[in-house]
Amino acid sequence: MDEIDPAALLAVALDEARRGAAEGGVPVGAALFGRDGELLGRGRNRRVQDGDPSTHAETSAFRAAGRRPHYRDTIMVTTLSPCWYCSGLVRQFGIPHVVIGEARTFSGGHDWLAGHGVRITLLDDPTCAELMAGFVRRRPDLWFEDIGEDPPARG
């Protein structure tokens, strides 16, 4: 794994996020890779596209990878810090490494995962952060629906 460039893996997740943005969806993308860098599955948040609140980017990539006997040799890559739902997925299935584009616009459960032995690579990528911040500004309704929170009161 040491020789794999996390930024190259993130590019696949970012491409998914951009596709989501072009579809009018929540622009979060993810991909599941093997430890040698082979792509196992990729996906994006599909709340808007499919009317499906259960399909966050990480669950979408996980689903696309199909059934596997275990995940000990995988890497989850996501453009945004994983929410509790997606962090729970990582913990339950024993995914040992999560590469995160950014955690500025939203910080989910990645510190909790680190405390449970998951390797976290936080890239603080400005392109991911700008894509997300722009979406939150334009569509706070969708964003807060997607994380199950109330939008902040307007000042």
Next chain:
Amino acid sequence: MDEIDPAALLAVALDEARRGAAEGGVPVGAALFGRDGELLGRGRNRRVQDGDPSTHAETSAFRAAGRRPHYRDTIMVTTLSPCWYCSGLVRQFGIPHVVIGEARTFSGGHDWLAGHGVRITLLDDPTCAELMAGFVRRRPDLWFEDIGEDPPARG
């Protein structure tokens, strides 16, 4: 909510679990209800049926309920203690109450949820426990795949 019988809600989840068993799937069922007991969505684990590792019973019921602005007035009912993935779903979306059929065969994140203010009703229902224990005995391969763990070594 006080007047709603949790066992009546569990019956819907148990019906889903039995359908899953009849299909050869992992026999865990769930349902999402409104606080007044109206059914919002129901579903079952679909790993085997759909080849989809992302569809646990709780995520299936959550998906079936469709998009909602929030979940503060909902109750998640599941035949089995929710794994970390499904516990993360409950926490992220602010589902305030989880009714659990049993936690004998598997105990996931329900204590963690209780520590974060989620009301937990653990029914310790023998029918749920027998359905699950029988499945774990017959198909340990499927069961341990479903929770991302290695089967115990045979003694």
